[in-house]
Amino acid sequence: MSFTKQFKCTQCGQTYPISKDILVCPNCKDQGILDIEYDYEKIKGIMTKDYFANNNHYSIWRYLPLLPVEEKYTKNTLRVGWTPLYKSMHLKNIYHVKELYFKDEGLNPTQSLKDRASVIACVKALEAKQDTVACSSTGNAASSLAGNASKMGLKTVIFVPKRAPIGKLSQLMIFGSKLIKVNGDYKDAYNLSKKAIEHYGWYNRNAAINPNLIEGKKTVALEISEQMNFDIPDWVITSVGDGCTIGGVYKGFYDLYQLGLINQIPKILGVQSEGCSPFYDAFHKGLPLEETDENTIADSIAVGIPRNPIKGINAVKFSKGTYVKVSDDEIKDSMKLLGKEEGIFAEPAAAASLAGFIKARHADIILKKDRVVVIITGNGLKDTKNALEIVGEPVLLDANLKDLIQYIERGERNE
Ligand SMILES: *Cc1c(COP(=O)(O)O)cnc(C)c1O
Ligand SMILES: [Zn+2]
Secondary structure (H helix, E strand, C coil): CCCEEEEEECCCCCEECCCCCCCECCCCHHHCEEEEEECHHHHHCCCCHHHHHCCCCCCHHHHHHHCCCCHHHHCCCCCCCCCCEEECCHHHHHHCCCEEEEEEHHHCCCCECCHHHHHHHHHHHHHCCCCEEEEECCCHHHHHHHHHHHHCCCEEEEEEECCCCHHHHHHHHHCCCEEEEECCCHHHHHHHHHHHHHHHCCEECCCCCCHHHHHHHCHHHHHHHHHCCCCCCCEEEEECCCCHHHHHHHHHHHHHHHCCCCCCCCEEEEEEECCECHHHHHHHHCCCCCCCCCCCCCHHHCCCCCCCHHHHHHHHHHCCCEEEEECHHHHHHHHHHHHHHHCCCECHHHHHHHHHHHHHHHCCCCCCCCEEEEEECEEHHHHHHHHHHHHCCCCCCCCCHHHHHHHHHHHHHHC
């Protein structure tokens, strides 16, 4: 049984009955991204603290009453969610905050937070009796759709921009997708996918447009809250591309607040790259988003025209958070720091969250008394080329002790 109540347009506020036949507000078209509203009064009777204590689903399905899906199609899926929330001992002391946590989304089945949305897309496609799901992506949405779909017996057609890293493409091809590599950037891949989806009638996983997907992404916030025993942090930090992840983070806390399970929504810090910062610019100028270049190593957040501007801005505005932007060098330093101090291998877009934390801490946006959660959105193994550029190629030694000793002692002198 699903507790969804209605769709509400984020642009004009008009509400509509839930239906698989509308994807955006008929009045506002593509600008009219819909939000799903729930019957919180009914859910309150079910999702009590006891509900969590007695729940043995260690995946996003433990939050079923807050998801827009029927239980029937959730039985045969990859295990998405319930990723660890690690308490930091080292970086916490280096940057002096009260508590610091890392939510490691790289441990999802296809190694990114996108699995939370993709598994929902696949369930919705099955509910709609579709056999093919399509999307355009800088990489992770695609590989995650492909993996989740193959488990659930669905076909996938994926549109990627020319620059998508090979680690992500190899995942896609192993999962058996029809891969369309578009000679252009993300915008071009998105536009072609939109036309193709209209032409062939495939199920649309383009995250910004499809209101179900943010509902999957919000489970990261539900988990963080539960893992912290509903004693929520002061700040939650995530990197931002299209704006769906940060919108989902807000929605998850919003739901729990409506249910009376938390007494406040944490401040949300959105992190963008200096080379691609449309949200940062719009938020600080107080103006609508403008298209920017896509000039950063953090390919997963290189989105020059974000598809979810309203939710991406509102998440930060309503939570009284802010946006920061970080350079590629700061992202690279953060990748090294996170690996060396915390044992987490993040892809550049994920390390950007840590770089944003450091920036906000130095600017005293985040204070010494604060408790902070940094979401690490994706795994570094997807993009080893960038990682090797940061740490350098390994040295090849002959197999004798003398050379080894020389090499080790030289290293120690240089440290
Ligand atoms: C998609 C993605 C993001 C940003 O999410 P948006 O919904 O596009 O804002 C951040 N990090 C990683 C690793 C991603 O794959
Ligand atoms: Zn509207």
